[in-house]
Amino acid sequence: DGGITQSPKYLFRKEGQNVTLSCEQNLNHDAMYWYRQDPGQGLRLIYYSQIVNDFQKGDIAEGYSVSREKKESFPLTVTSAQKNPTAFYLCASSISGLAGGWTDTQYFGPGTRLTVL
Amino acid sequence: RKEVEQDPGPFNVPEGATVAFNCTYSNSASQSFFWYRQDCRKEPKLLMSVYSSGNEDGRFTAQLNRASQYISLLIRDSKLSDSATYLCVVNMNYGGSQGNLIFGKGTKLSVKP
Numbered sequence: 001d002g003g004i005t006q007s008p009k010y011l012f013r014k015e016g017q018n019v020t021l022s023c024e025q026n027l028n029h030d031a032m033y034w035y036r037q038d039p040g041q042g043l044r045l046i047y048y049s050q051i052v053n054d055f056q057k058g059d060i061a062e063g064y065s066v067s068r069e070k071k072e073s074f075p076l077t078v079t080s081a082q083k084n085p086t087a088f089y090l091c092a093s094s095i096s097g098l099a100g101g102w103t104d105t106q107y108f109g110p111g112t113r114l115t116v117l
Numbered sequence: 118r119k120e121v122e123q124d125p126g127p128f129n130v131p132e133g134a135t136v137a138f139n140c141t142y143s144n145s146a147s148q149s150f151f152w153y154r155q156d157c158r159k160e161p162k163l164l165m166s167v168y169s170s171g172n173e174d175g176r177f178t179a180q181l182n183r184a185s186q187y188i189s190l191l192i193r194d195s196k197l198s199d200s201a202t203y204l205c206v207v208n209m210n211y212g213g214s215q216g217n218l219i220f221g222k223g224t225k226l227s228v229k230p
Contacts, residue, residue: 027183035220038208040218040222041222042121042204042221042222043161043204043220045217048217058217090160090161090200094170104149104208105151105163105166106163106218107163108160108161108162109160110159110160111159111160113158
């Protein structure tokens with residue numbers, strides 16, 4: 001089955017720890033994205049990548065880091081510098097990031113719920 | 118003006134009702150428009166793309182009004198299973214070919230028996 005997978009589904013972190021959230025896709029999509037969703041809020045873009053070995057900051061990149069060494073994988077690290085990391089993290093992918101066509105339609109993984117203890 | 122605005126609801130309707138959601142967007146250069154559905158504690162799922170000519174998929178009809186910069190979603194004959202939050206999504210094209218999707222906060226729909 002083609003799709004996007006995220007792991008783990010639930011993650012608990014102690015203050016001061018870095019944690020890495022996994023995102024893998026087998027859709028052969030060029031573009032991948034990380035969002036954060038807080039209760040009652042819309043999705044906010046953390047980082048995105050249009051192509052392997054390249055990525056760009058989104059609206060709320062501070063305290064996060066990413067890598068894109070493979071087309072299929074776009075892991076997100078939540079560092080200790082992120083002051084309020086408890087949230088629902090969603091990874092998405094699209095055929096490309098070019099605007100104006102169906103290729104920028106984004107498909108989401110099931111998400112990771114991160115809680116800081 | 119917020120980039121993508123939606124009425125948060127909740128919309129509480131009986132089964133079989135027709136319900137309409139509106140969404141306004143700020144960037145007149147936007148080129149891609151979508152409605153996503155998000156169930157409680159789940160990921161958003163694409164409901165339908167919105168085309169300039171309007172489009173229909175079963176009980177769902179989406180329309181785009183570029184002059185007024187708003188998008189609508191009409192759900193006819195509501196089912197209990199339609200209960201969810203509906204997200205309006207717009208590509209914000211800032212003058213180049215590259216643009217990122219901006220998500221509204223969503224409108225919550227609750228269909229009652």
